[in-house]
Amino acid sequence: MAKGRELKGRIKSVENTRKITRTMEMVATSKMKRAQDRVVAARPYANALGEVLSRLYSSELAERFPLLRQPARQRRVAVLLLTSNRGLAGAFNANLIKEARARVAELEARGAQVDLHVVGRKGIGFFRYVNRALLTARTDITDRPTAEDAASLVDGLMADFVAGALDGVYVVHAQFRSALSTPPTTTQVLPVQPPARSDAGMQRDYLLYPSAEELLTELLPSYVRNSVYRALAETAAAEQGARRTAMKSATDNASEMLNLLKRTYNRARQAQITQEIAEIVGGAAAL
């Protein structure tokens, strides 16, 4: 019963694999829940900041702020790509890398020099492989990004933008729509796009201390940092979502494969027993 034993071995191995993928699915589910909570918790801050900025914003003031500078031509831009440190998340990282490459190609076609900054082992690995110079390559950002992480990523870029060395900063990240939908997107972080004024009825006369100008000076960098923080948080949540989906389909595939293997095994076993009986009956008849 050589074939039977072989099948038994395969059944065992698929069972073990399924155990692993199922565990990873459950771990990813719980991590995703927490990451998702963080995305939701970050929303009030972003909304509050956006609302205040749109209220303070006026085109006369915009002229004076380097962060609001709209360069006529983009000579040198930075693309910040956020990927995960770990794999086994389906096409998650591949999609992000694809989006980043498309974006870089598009910017280069417009005649800009593109600086690439990458977060996450997966993205770094890919660009090392294609021999592209990375200005930043960071792997120290965990599943729980903090506001400080975001600041450390973008502060240098902001300084370059203010100094005129950069004409734009784009962040390529995953959008967390739901566990199943985590499309890669590109967000323009600099120059700052003031959020649209939500409703004019809220327009009030405020006592401003010290002045609209100084408030903007303080709040614009916060807004930029926060955009990056949100991108980090969403990417972290999306990674877990993508991993969960990938592991769920792996578990389903393993179950399907097990069914098939078990059926084949049982059929082989039955065939063998039938054959043995036939042999015995044949032997008895011969006596």
Added chain:
Amino acid sequence: MISPERTLFEGEVDSLVAPAFDGEVGILGGHAPMMTLLGRGELRLGTGAGGRRFAVVGGFLQVVDDQVRVVTEQATEVGAR
């Protein structure tokens, strides 16, 4: 009261003392609409049942229609008094 990572406090207070960029600012009910930058320091909330204190760094404070919104870069609660 909001920080980038979460909402720290939400509810009714009697009074609020916040570290503005140039000194402390106290706010009671019926304050005029105001917006100000925050510095670094201690933010005190006076509620019916005693008070709560937070250490805050940066951000801003907004008052509209008896609602105060504190949006800060960093905040941690410093044990109830």
